[in-house]
Amino acid sequence: MTYVKVTLPLLSLRYDPLLFLRLLPYLLPTISTSYPTTPTYLLPTLGKTYLFQMVSKLLDVPLVVCDCTSLTQAGYVGEDVETVIVRLWQAAGQNINRTQHGIIVLDELDKLASKKNKSGGKDIGGEGVQQSLLKIIEGTNVTVMDKSKNKAHQIDTTNILFLASGAFVGLDQIIKKRLTAKSLGFGSPVVQQSKTDIDEPLSDEIKEKSRNERLKRIKVTEEQNRLKDHYLQMVEPKDVLDYGVIPELAGRIPVITTLHSLTQEDLMVIAKSKERGVISQLEALLSLNSCELEFTEDALQAIAELAFCKKTGARALKSILETTLLDAMFEIPGSDIDKVTVTKETVLEGVSPIYNYNTSTTSTSDQHV
Secondary structure, eight states: OOOOOOBOOOOOTTSOTTHHHHHHHHHSTTOOBSOOSSOOBOOSSSOHHHHHHHHHHHHTOOEEEEEGGGBOOTTSSSBOTTHHHHHHHHHTTTOHHHHTTOEEEEETGGGGOOOOOTTOOOOTTTHHHHHHHHHHHHOOEEEEEETTTTEEEEEEOTTOEEEEOOOOTTHHHHHHHHHTOOOOSTTSOOOOOOGGGSOOOOOSOSSOSSHHHHHHHHHHHHHHHHHHHHHHTTOOHHHHHHHTOOHHHHHTOOOBOOBOOOOHHHHHHHHTOSSSOHHHHHHHHHHTTTOEEEEOHHHHHHHHHHHHHHTSTTHHHHHHHHHHTHHHHHHSTTSOEEEEEEOHHHHHHOOOOEEEEOHHHHHHHHHHO
16 A cells, blocks of 8 residues: 655745645656645655655755654653754754744654553553644744753744654545445435455465466455545545544644555656666666666566565565565676576566676686686
C-alpha cells in the first residue's frame, strides 16, 4: 500500500496555502492528488521525505523531519514535543525569523494513535503526545535555549508549516466498515460486496514458476489497491477519530489528501530514474571496478512485477536487485569482467547473469607470461 496524506494548519500570508499541493504533480509526475484544494494531513512509501525536501528547496525555507515514535509527554523518558522546534531552529542556522517560517514534518503520526491500555496505565507515548502537540500546531511561544551564549529565545509557532505523515494501516478497513454498514427494512440500501473486498490468501513464494500465476497475483493486488484507493478517497474526520486520533488534533487537521498506490509503470520509472534510482546506484558501484551494468527490458518488467507483488512500495526494488546481483557483487572485484547483463531468467529463475570479459586485459597478461 502506498498512500500519502499531507496535513497543514493555516499558513502565513507569506506562503500560498495551495502551493504545496500545486507542486505535487511536478515533483512526482506519476502521482495524482485526489483533493487538489487545500493543504491537509498524511499516508506510506512514496518517498515522502524526499518530496518534503524538494518543497523546502523550492520555497527556500528550513525543513526538519521528526520521528513521532520517540516523542513522549513531558517528565518521562524520551523527547519532549518542544524538541521539534529546537531541531528546526538548528536547521535554520539559529535564525529566529527563518525558524518561524520553516517546515516541520511529523513523521509516523499514526504511531501516536491512542490505544486501549488493558493494564490501566497512562498512555504517555500516544494520546499524551497528541495533547502536547495541540498548542504547538495551533500557535504558541516556545522557549529555546542557546547554550553557547546562555541566552533564551522565544519562537512563535503560528506561521510554522506542519506536515503530518504516516502509513495509517487499517484506515481503509475502518472506512469500509462505515460505508458497508448493514441495515434492515424495505428502505435500506443494497450493498454489493465484491469478491476482492476480502484479501485473498496469496502464497508466500515471490518468484512463481509460471507467469500465469504471477499475472493472477498481480491482478489481485491491483484490485486490492484500487479498493483501498477508493475507500481512502472517502475518508472523513470520524474515521480518523476511530483510528485513534483525539478530536482536538483531528479538528486542527481539517482536510485530508490522498495519493494513489504505485503501479507497475511507476515502479519502472523509479527503478530507471537517473537521479537517486536504485539501478543508477548499482551502476555507480560497479563502475568502481570498471564494469558496466545493463538490464534487458524484460528483466526490468519482471523486477517491477515482483516489487508490485511484495506490496512494500518502491523499497521492494532494492531488495530484489540486491538478491539478483548478489553473486555478481562477489565475482566482479578483481576479475576481467567489464560488463554484466541481467536478463529475465536471472530475475525470475536465479540464473547467472551474462558476463562479458575484457579480452585485451587477458591477452596482455598472456603476453607477460
